[in-house]
Structure formats: structure tokens, C-alpha cells
Amino acid sequence: MELTGSQILIECFKEQGVDTVFGYPGGAILNVYDELYKHSDEIRHILTSHEQGASHAADGYARATGKVGVCLATSGPGATNLVTGIATAYMDSVPMVAITCNVGKGLLGRDSFQEVDISGITMPITKHNFIIKDAEALAPALRKAFAIARSGRPGPVLVDITKNATADKAEYEYRKPEEPKRVTDTIKEEDIEKALEMIQKAERPFIFVGGGSVISGASEAVNAFAHKVHAPVCDSLMGKGAFNGTDPLYTGMLGMHGTKASNFGVAHCDLLITLGARFSDRVTGDTNRFAKKAKILQIDIDPAEINKNVLVNGSVIGDVKSVLDILNEKLPELKHDAWVEEVEALKNQYPLKFDDDRLTGPYVVEELYRVTKGDAVITTEVGQNQMWAAQYYKYKEPRTFLTSGGLGTMGYGLGASIGAKIGRPDKTVVNVAGDGCFRMNMNEIATAARYNVPIIELVLNNHVLGMVRQWQTLYYGERYSATVLNDQVDFVKLAEAMGAVGIRVTKKDEVAPAIEKAISLGRPVVLECVIDSDDKVFPMMSPGAPLEETFDADDLKK
The missing domain is CATH 3.40.50.970 (Thiamin diphosphate (ThDP)-binding fold, Pyr/PP domains)
Incomplete structure (x- = not known):
């Protein structure tokens, strides 16, 4: 059937299961908003106070649900107000589709009113972006945008649509979206065998859980793996919740404001098993002195993360859940009682603490x-x-x-x-x-x-x-x-x-x-x-320092 570009956009939203969008209208995107008005019983639009708020709301929706978040903005300043939110989603691998509308095709490149090259601006902070100048190209691009946003290592995709493309007509036919497939073709048998060998030889293993474990839905597999290996577990800021924070094996966050138990434990382990984490500078401190007593095994979906910040001794590239399912099936039950007790002693010796005499x-x-x-x-x-x-x-x-x-x-x-x-x-x-x-x-x-x-x-x-x-x-x-x-x-x-x-x-x-x-x-x-102006976050590791030099308020007094 023949539909306008705006109608095609709404139909593609419905194809993709979109029930909520966050945005702010303007001249270039008016055709889309007129169509949204007619479909308000099917797609809820949340009018934020600022376009940046729309991008963060779409991001929060995506992180909380695991679905693709969607935000809308008009041309020029409307589009540029999304940039911070798009970059935020990009850095944290959040599936998001940002729809912007631009001036008409005939006005592009003329410094027209509220014209900006939003595709060029966002190229470094998106997984992919599209400029759509004709209605015929809209449905294929939107379908690709949602597929790219949610596949592999997720991330934001921008679709910029000229105003004429929202008004012109084109043929549209419903297509059921393909379910995203887990990345398993990169999982090599020799990498799995090496990982198994490293894990079984270790006497003091430590597990480091990152955001990839959340994204892949690997929580049950992570918990099973930790108990099978019988190793203490720390996490990154993005990895929180992938391993149960009330589990006795949990030691707290790793890095600049990580616990002493996690930081000292990783500094003295002989194997660091990293699950979907990218070794941010806030985690490692001085990379030349990071976990120097340990071999490092990194499991990650993105091959670009292997040996990027920290050199590793072994790696498995692929979806974290899929890799852990294989390892959990092949690993015997291991025991590291002395090591777990040693790290438990660190937890008892260095608990998180604060001044309990006042409001903090x-x-x-x-x-x-x-x-x-x-x-x-x-x-x-x-x-x-x-x-x-x-x-x-x-x-x-x-x-x-x-x-x-x-x-x-x-x-x-x-x-x-x-x-x-x-x-x-x-x-x-x-x-x-x-x-x-x-x-x-x-x-x-x-x-x-x-x-x-x-x-x-x-x-x-x-x-x-x-x-x-x-x-x-x-x-x-x-x-x-x-x-x-x-x-x-x-x-x-x-x-x-x-x-x-x-x-x-x-x-x-x-x-x-x-x-x-x-x-x-x-x-x-x-x-x-x-609260008091001089309250501080402790423990702390100075920028560029090694994990072993983590300090707290008591250390400063000494």
C-alpha cells in the first residue's frame, strides 16, 4: 500500500514493537508529529522539557527493559540537543534509535534555517547513521537501524530524514523483524580449551564482571560460573546486578572507588577472569601495574576490546552468556577454600564505612x-x-x-x-x-x-x-x-x-x-x-596509581 513517509515511520515503529517514544517537536518534524497524534492509542509520546531529556529518557527506558529506546527531535538545535544523550548511550552500549528530521532535500547544504549536518556530527558516537532523502528509502533504513542498535554489542543509531521524505509517498509492506541472534560464530574451540586450562590451573582466581554481562542477559550464567569456579567476584559500575550483590562471594566494585577487598584481591590474584568489561582507566589505574601477579582471561563480544587497554593471556570472543554456558557445561566443580577465606578476611578487615554520627x-x-x-x-x-x-x-x-x-x-x-x-x-x-x-x-x-x-x-x-x-x-x-x-x-x-x-x-x-x-x-x-560540603567518597585510588595504593580516610590521617 502507498503511504507517506511519516505513516511509514509509524508503521515501522509498530513493526519493531515500539510502544513509547520521547521527544520534542519542531518545524521539520511536524509531519511525523501529526501522524503520531493519529496513533496516540498505539504509541505513547512523552514530551520532555528538553531534547537532551528525551535522549536520556530513551536511554533509561532501554537499560531498564532491554528494548530499543526511541527519541525524536527536529532539525538544527533540536538535533544537536540529542548529541550528549547519544554519546552517553554509545559509551555504555545502549540500544537506541534517534530520529531527527532535517530541512527539505532541496535546501540541504545551503545553510538553511535550522539546518545542521547531524549525521556528520554524530558519526563518531553512533554505531551507524542514515540520511534519508526519499520516502522509498525510509522503511529499509529504519529496519536496519533497529537491527543494528540491538545486535552484537548494542549502541545508538541515528536516522536523519529530510522533511520532503516525511511528506512524499512510497509503497509500504509489513515485515516481521528478525530476532537478534547471539554472536556465537566467533567462539573458537581452541579459545574455549585454553580458557578451561587457565581456569583449572589457577589457585587464586578472581572474577571481574562488566556491563556486557548485563547486556547479554548472562546473570544466571555468571552466578553459576562463580560458584562452579569458587572464586570471589567484583564488578564494574556498568556490571552491577549481573552478579548478586548479596552473595558471600561478592567483594564490591573494582577501581578508583572500589572496595579495598576488590582492589587488593585483584592485585594478588593469579587469574583475573573478565566477563564483558573493557578495562576502563577508572578500573585499572596504572595499566602497567594492573594485576601484575595474574594471568588475564577476557571474554567479550567485541574483538576490538581484546588487548586494547590491558594485554591479556587468553580470550574468548563472543556473547558472554553463550561463552559461559559452554564453560559451565565443561568445567568441573572447583574449590579454592584458602583463597576465598583470604579475600573474605580482606572484606572483614576493610569494610565500607562512614561517619555514623550525622546525616551523610x-x-x-x-x-x-x-x-x-x-x-x-x-x-x-x-x-x-x-x-x-x-x-x-x-x-x-x-x-x-x-x-x-x-x-x-x-x-x-x-x-x-x-x-x-x-x-x-x-x-x-x-x-x-x-x-x-x-x-x-x-x-x-x-x-x-x-x-x-x-x-x-x-x-x-x-x-x-x-x-x-x-x-x-x-x-x-x-x-x-x-x-x-x-x-x-x-x-x-x-x-x-x-x-x-x-x-x-x-x-x-x-x-x-x-x-x-x-x-x-x-x-x-x-x-x-x-549533607556536609566536605563529605568524601572512600576508598579512593589516585588517578594513574595502581590498585595496591587504594586509600581511605584512616590512611589519610596516618
């Missing part, structure tokens, strides 16, 4: 964990709030901790929490934020209020840019250049002005009742917890 970020996160029984979806901003949420909330399941790991995007979490709550309405969704990050995209509280999306924006307000201030304290002689936010912004009044509920907490005994109230209201809530 860690105390708030621990209370959040207790009240929600560890069953909430937690999104975060970036900085101290992010690290405390990673350290003090125990993640038992994958897709329950959503954070900007690779790009470190301040302002990510609020939009992501809206997308996550829409994707997982059965879950309590809390965005753990700092006051600096909240200022970045606080306008999305109005979005949550407009649609009555009952997210909780938990603001740890220390009136400073906390993580930057921490570095200024430790490395810049306490010169607090442009990091003090001690002004007159009232977050409670701000929340109320936007149609949400505002609650302020200044004492420890107020925290749990405030969280319980926020959950019970069934409305968007801004819960402000006022």
Missing part, C-alpha cells in the same frame, strides 16, 4: 536500600552521589542500576529515571543525585509531573560540586575554584512550582519516614537531603 550520603543510600528492600531501580547522576549509590546499595538483579559510566554525564539520571519508570511501572524508581547534577536537567521534574510519573528525585545537597571539590581538597591545595553552590535555590519550592512534591531532610531520623512517604504518594517527589 552513604547513610541515606543505606536507608534507601533498607526501605526498598533492595528491590528498586536506581538511576544516578555523576560524581559522589553516583559512587555512594554504587557502593552502599546492593544490586541483586541486572537492569536495576542505571548510570552514565563511560561518558560520565551530569544530568543523565533524572531523564533516565522517567524512561525507566515508564518501561518498568512495577518498580520503585529513584534517581540519586547531587545538587550540581540536579541543576543540569531539573526541568524534567516538570515532565514527570505532567504525566504523573512517580519517580523519586533524591538530591544529596552538599551545596558544592562534591566530587570536583574532593579532588580540589586532595590534589589542588583546597582551592575551591567554581565549585561552591551555596546560593538561594530552594529545591522544595522548585519541586512544588513544577507540580511535584518537595520534601527536605536535615536529620538522620527523618530519612526513612521521608523515603516511605515519597514511595507511598504515587507522585513525582523531590526529596532533598542536606
